[in-house]
Amino acid sequence: MPKVSSSRLLFFTMLIFVLALAACGNDDSTSEEATTDESETATEESADDSETATEESAETEPKVTEFEPAFPEQTRAPKVETETELNVEVVAEGLDVSWGMEEFDTNRLLVTQRDSAELLILNLEDGSVSDPIEGTPEVNNEDQGGLLDVTIAPDFDESRLVFMTFSEDKDDGTLTAVGKGVLSEDETSLEDFEVIFEAEPAYDGTLHYGGRIIFDEDGNLFLTTGERSDDPIRERAQDLDAYLGKVIHITQDGEPVDSNPFIEDEDALDGIYSYGHRNIQGVDFNPETGDLWIVEFGPQAGDELNIIEPGSNYGWPTVSYGIEYSGELINDGISEHEAQGFVEPVYYWDPTSAPSGMSFYDSDAIPEWENNLFIGGLAPNYIVRVVIEDDMIVGEERLLTDEGQRFRDILVTEDGALVAATDGGMIYKVTAAGE
Ligand SMILES: [Ca+2]
Secondary structure, three states: OHHHHHHHHHHHHHHHHHHHHHHHOOHHHHHHHHOOHHHHHHHHHHHHHHHHOOOOOOOOOOOOOOOOOOOOOOOOOOOOOOOOEEEEEEEEEEOOOEEEEEEOOEEEEEEEOOOOOOOEEEEEOOOOOOOOOOOOOOOEEEOOOEEEEEEEOHHHHHHEEEEEEEEEEEOOOEEEEEEEEEOOOOOOEEEEEEEEEEEEEOOOOOOOOOOOOEOOOOEEEEEEEEEOOOOHHHHHHOOOOOOOOOEEEEEOOOOOOOOOOOOOOOOOOOEEEEOOOOOEEEEEEEEOOOEEEEEEOOEEEOOEEEOOOOOEEEOOOOOOOOOOOOOOOOOOOOOOOOOOOOOOOOEOOOOOOOEEEEEEEOOOOHHHHHOOOOEEEOOOEEEEEEEOOOOEEEEEEEEEEEEEEEEEEEOOOOOEEEEEOOOOEEEEEEOOOOO
């Protein structure tokens, strides 16, 4: 990596030189920036100029921070546009916040309702919604809490095992919990529901639960958590004796997976897979590489897309490409991750995209979307599509921008339909027109 740093240094040095030359013949453009450091201003402008001259970014709003990316592809990727004509259909409406979805049978989804804590079955073909399934857990549904994600065991056809995450009340606060139950043959109840994992410690707050779950190819679960938001509890994202702000790797019984990176470390919790995360709201495996990708909420800006490496530290809240909601710097405003010994995000957003549930498009139904990543945006309200080459983001698009919906979760069906759930109770289905 020193190689990258020195070439980048050379690049910026040249950039500043060229810019300084350009600024000489351009008096009025920088006058309102007079109080800021001149070389910084010059660098920023030159970067902007060179980008807009050649390719337009999908992001049109100004940055809210002064931070520069560690490498050019790390933010504000060139705008791309889907050429396939799309059919956008509202399959269902009038639901609660549909936080998680899973296709358990062709074109039939299990859908969680965050606030009412109901688990429903949605038929994508006729839009019908079942009565709530009995036997779901008690949850704390204040603020960001409730019934969160849902997935099915790899052997669901035989075991009928359904796994869910939720925010659970404990004596000393709340925490993110995982439970499992058996879906009855008549699909009306979850039987023998039991909690298999609790992301301790509990905390007296109702924010940042994380809560996504996904099975790996060995039949073990990855669970994501949040760092519970407040200062100082959020510092626990850096601690290996707390399950806050982590990616966690457990068996179907909630036990740490034998190969976990800290299993030999007596001071670390055995379930931890990676750490230094803020609030991970989306997770999926990249179908091309098999790598686990996650998206996590930043503070004000600094939302991150990360590729998860076992045992690695992703930096929060020591470093961030975002700032406090108050506008203050976080920890003196260090953005660069790698220089501080942390993993750089593969991509970040400034201003925010408020990234929630995500899914890779692992279908060829819309060929130009194959292996692209789709991420729900809560505020601003759109679906983000990113195009990836060699683990770099080379294009970004915003979809369904006119719908005015907070997109909470994204799912790609076996048939290649893109399904999006919103906080406003809608379920959208996006397919190629004419299909
Ligand atoms: Ca980070």
